[in-house]
Amino acid sequence: MATVTPGPAKKTNRIGLEVQPYRGGKTTLCAGCGHNAISERIVDAFFEMGVDPRQVIKLSGIGCSSKSPAYFLGAAHGFNAVHGRMPSVGTGAVLANRKLIAIGVSGDGDTGAIGIGQFVHLMRRNLPIIYIIEDNGCYGLTKGQFSPTADVGSRAKNGIANDLPPIDTCALAIQLGASFVARSFSGDKKQLLSILKASLSHRGTCMIDIISPCVTFNDHEGSTKSYAYAKDHDEKLGEVAFVPFFEDITIEYDPGTTRQVELHDGSKLYLKKVAEDYDPTDRQAAMRLLHETARRGEFATGVLYVEPDKDDFVSLLNLVDEPLASLPLERVRPGREALDDVMESLK
Numbered sequence: 144m145a146t147v148t149p150g151p152a153k154k155t156n157r158i159g160l161e162v163q164p165y166r167g168g169k170t171t172l173c174a175g176c177g178h179n180a181i182s183e184r185i186v187d188a189f190f191e192m193g194v195d196p197r198q199v200i201k202l203s204g205i206g207c208s209s210k211s212p213a214y215f216l217g218a219a220h221g222f223n224a225v226h227g228r229m230p231s232v233g234t235g236a237v238l239a240n241r242k243l244i245a246i247g248v249s250g251d252g253d254t255g256a257i258g259i260g261q262f263v264h265l266m267r268r269n270l271p272i273i274y275i276i277e278d279n280g281c282y283g284l285t286k287g288q289f290s291p292t293a294d295v296g297s298r299a300k301n302g303i304a305n306d307l308p309p310i311d312t313c314a315l316a317i318q319l320g321a322s323f324v325a326r327s328f329s330g331d332k333k334q335l336l337s338i339l340k341a342s343l344s345h346r347g348t349c350m351i352d353i354i355s356p357c358v359t360f361n362d363h364e365g366s367t368k369s370y371a372y373a374k375d376h377d378e379k380l381g382e383v384a385f386v387p388f389f390e391d392i393t394i395e396y397d398p399g400t401t402r403q404v405e406l407h408d409g410s411k412l413y414l415k416k417v418a419e420d421y422d423p424t425d426r427q428a429a430m431r432l433l434h435e436t437a438r439r440g441e442f443a444t445g446v447l448y449v450e451p452d453k454d455d456f457v458s459l460l461n462l463v464d465e466p467l468a469s470l471p472l473e474r475v476r477p478g479r480e481a482l483d484d485v486m487e488s489l490k
């Protein structure tokens with residue numbers, strides 16, 4: 144009889160799950176698309192942080208980027224909304240069930256064009272959600288037209304130069320009140336993973352703009368959202384190191400070159416080798432940095448701004464602890480007597 148040799152034990156995370164439920168379907172995006180690398184990092188981040196995928200809702204709008212949630216966290220809930228309308232659907236989902244961990248994936252077109260109004264209100268509410276923009280400076284799904292994040296002078300594949308100024312989604316998010324704002328590059332595995340893991344420890348809106356080149360329509364010379372341009376103009380705001388609350392690691396640091404920020408759940412974010420005068424909790428400093436780098440044609444990556452203690456939308460609304468979705472009817476309906484009192488008070 145043939146003997147069966149057991150294979151190596153599969154790696155499990157701190158809640159005992161293997162990586163499989165964190166993966167999604169096979170991608171249908173172009174090979175080499177930056178969006179695919181981002182999906183891979185999302186799988187890694189949720190697995191390594193030991194987030195239960197059944198407690199997650201993934202949301203998106205329309206675009207190649209918005210197809211991404213199909214390629215990660217297969218065991219999570221999901222809702223693919225109308226173009227640019229993911230923020231309102233996400234708001235509804237989070238308010239209906241405050242225990243859900245929400246991650247939304249949008250594109251620069253989905254957010255910066257048709258969805259800009261919804262984006263603005265999501266940021267000012269500081270809804271607890273991880274909001275990712277997979278930023279390729281074009282409408283990939285509809286064949287590469289310039290999007291509102293395309294830089295002035297950036298050239299399309301046919302040689303035409305963009306002549307409209309870009310919207311800087313990070314500057315906008317900081318100005319509007321998002322409490323965790325970062326920028327990264329799909330090609331920077333290490334930085335992106337640390338930022339995503341840190342965002343899982345923050346309570347409030349985490350807006351992460353990720354430069355994610357479109358290999359089919361916007362990866363040529365003259366484009367400022369190509370792989371080559373991104374590699375050459377990425378001005379890293381130091382190294383991002385993240386130590387989750389469940390890991391007993393202390394990082395020794397030189398206070399002159401490393402900033403430590405304690406997040407909502409006790410996890411620690413270390414921003415190493417940042418300029419001595421850069422304080423990631425200083426909104427003005429972040430805005431200045433974004434303006435200065437943009438003026439030089441560079442883009443700053445890293446955690447740009449973080450405000451760990453800011454009230455999020457759920458606490459501002461004073462919702463009960465029990466998710467509204469599971470409250471019994473008698474606790475959500477005021478009842479005849481209460482209605483009569485209201486009517487009486489209006490007389």
Ligand SMILES: Cc1ncc(C[n+]2csc(CCOP(=O)(O)OP(=O)(O)O)c2C)c(N)n1
Binds near residue numbers: 208226249254281284
């Ligand atoms: C209401 C509506 N208007 C326009 C479109 C056409 N459309 C589909 S995706 C898209 C833009 C996608 O760009 P982006 O969000 O940057 O995603 P990418 O494909 O670049 O990842 C547009 C204009 C649509 N689907 N629905």
Ligand code: SF4
Binds near residue numbers: 171279
């Ligand atoms: S068209 Fe561009 S954005 Fe869409 S999947 Fe292909 S490379 Fe990615």
Ligand SMILES: [Mg+2]
Binds near residue numbers: 250252278279290
């Ligand atoms: Mg796009």
